[in-house]
């Protein structure tokens with residue numbers, strides 16, 4: 001065993017002042033206290049899951065992957081050492097800031113800051129309450145959701161996430177896109193969530209295409225879609241169902257640029273899972289609206 005889930009996500013934005021409306025009123029995340037200049041949100045019992053700070057670009061700043069035990073934590077260190085990937089131990093200041101028992105820090109092949117930690121603070125003494133009534137997000141052993149990365153270095157990225165962090169290929173979407181004629185979207189899991197990481201060989205100014213949050217019911221997806229439209233947030237892809245993880249979802253553009261997928265009913269990986277290939281990303285819907 002290595003990592004068990006995506007535990008927290010740090011984002012930077014050029015439009016921090018627009019994020020509270022987006023993250024609280026549209027997505028329904030719960031704001032919690034944070035250091036000056038930072039916005040932090042809960043989506044479950046964990047003390048925080050998403051952090052947003054002002055920065056020169058709208059992108060992923062760091063991703064925190066959870067090791068469920070100290071043995072798993074040590075296993076990640078052994079893998080990194082064997083692969084010649086340099087890492088350092090998080091100092092006391094960073095442990096306090098991230099609200100974890102211990103962590104290590106290193107970079108993935110395209111320079112994204114990766115942290116592996118164990119022992120996150122929970123805040124069960126204050127129940128998770130969505131400011132707009134979302135009846136909870138699907139997290140627990142499946143982590144906070146998923147991220148989809150764009151990279152021109154897919155072979156190195158693939159090797160890193162599989163060999164260093166222990167991800168397993170779920171499936172591939174072989175998509176005709178015009179130029180180049182086709183691209184393969186690759187999806188990787190580290191728990192029952194169909195994918196915690198997706199990646200595609202696409203060059204954009206940012207590395208993060210989107211992150212995804214999953215609710216427990218269809219109504220919460222529908223209400224969020226209405227709140228996006230009511231608050232003037234661009235819906236980039238309308239409601240649809242993905243071919244591979246079967247998630248019923250829509251996509252919105254966050255302040256500054258990257259997208260957020262908001263969905264429900266993703267398929268769970270089980271012991272009978274087999275790698276398949278699809279030639280379309282969606283069974284129905286997900287029509288581009290911009």
Ligand code: FE2
Nearest residue numbers: 146148212261
């Ligand atoms: Fe997604």
